[in-house]
Amino acid sequence: MFRIVLFVLALTLLVPTSNARAQAADQQVLVEKAATSFRAVAQLKEAEPYIKRAKALLIVPSYVKAGFFLGGEGGSGVLVVRGQRGWSDPAFYTVAGGSIGIQIGVEAKEIVFALMTDKAVNAVMSNQVKVGADVSMAVGTVGAGAEASTVGSRNVDIYAFSRGVGLFGGAALDGALIAPRHEWNSQYYGRQIQPRQIVLEGQVRSAGSRVLHDALAAY
DSSP: OHHHHHHHHHHHHOOOOSSHHHHHHHHHHHHHHHHHHHHHHHTSTTTHHHHHHOSEEEEEEEEEEEEESEEEEEEEEEEEEEETTEEOOOEEEEEEEEEESSOOSEEEEEEEEEEOSHHHHHHHTSSOEEBTTTBOEEEEEOBTTBOOTTTTOSSOSEEEEESSSSTTOGGGGTTOEEEEOHHHHHHHHTSOOOHHHHHTSOOOOOGGGHHHHHHHTTO
C-alpha cells in the first residue's frame, strides 16, 4: 500500500516540459483549471456552506484513479488561505493515494478540499501530511443528488467535495498524502519559497492568479 502511494506521488510530480518557462506555463494552466473547477463545485448546495466557512481551500481540477486490479489515484492542485485581505495567491500541492481491489479503467474527478480548522492549515504547511493520521477528513460526494452522511459531522478538519458521484469511496482518501510541490512554487514565483511564505505571509504575488481570485471573490 505504501509503495503504491509513493508511486502515484512520483507520477504526479513528474514534469513533462524541459525548461522553467514551459513549466511556468503548465502551472498557469493548473491555476486556470482550478478556477474553473472551483466555480463548478462551489455552486453545489452541499459544498457552498463549508466553502464559505473554510480557512483554506485545496482545489484539485483532476484527481485521477487508474488501474487494473491494482490501483492508485492522485492529482495536482493549488492551496489558497483566507486572510484579512481575502484569499492568498496559490501554492502548488499534490495529493496521492493508493488502493487495492477490482478496478478497471480510468476515472477523473474535480475535488475541492475545504480546510476547516487551524490544525488542517498548519498540517499542510509541513512537508507532508497524511489524511487520517495527521488530520481527519469527511467526504461529501455531491452532485447528481448524492450527499454523504458524513457531511455535517463535527470535529472534522477537512471536507472533500466532488461533482462526481462516489469519489471512489471515502475510504480511498484515507491515508492519502498531501505534499507541496516545492519546485513548481519556486518556478511560478521566480525564487525559492515555502508554502507558508506564499499563503500565510503573502511574500509574493502573481498576476496570473487573478483568474483564481476572481473565482474566489464571492466566498
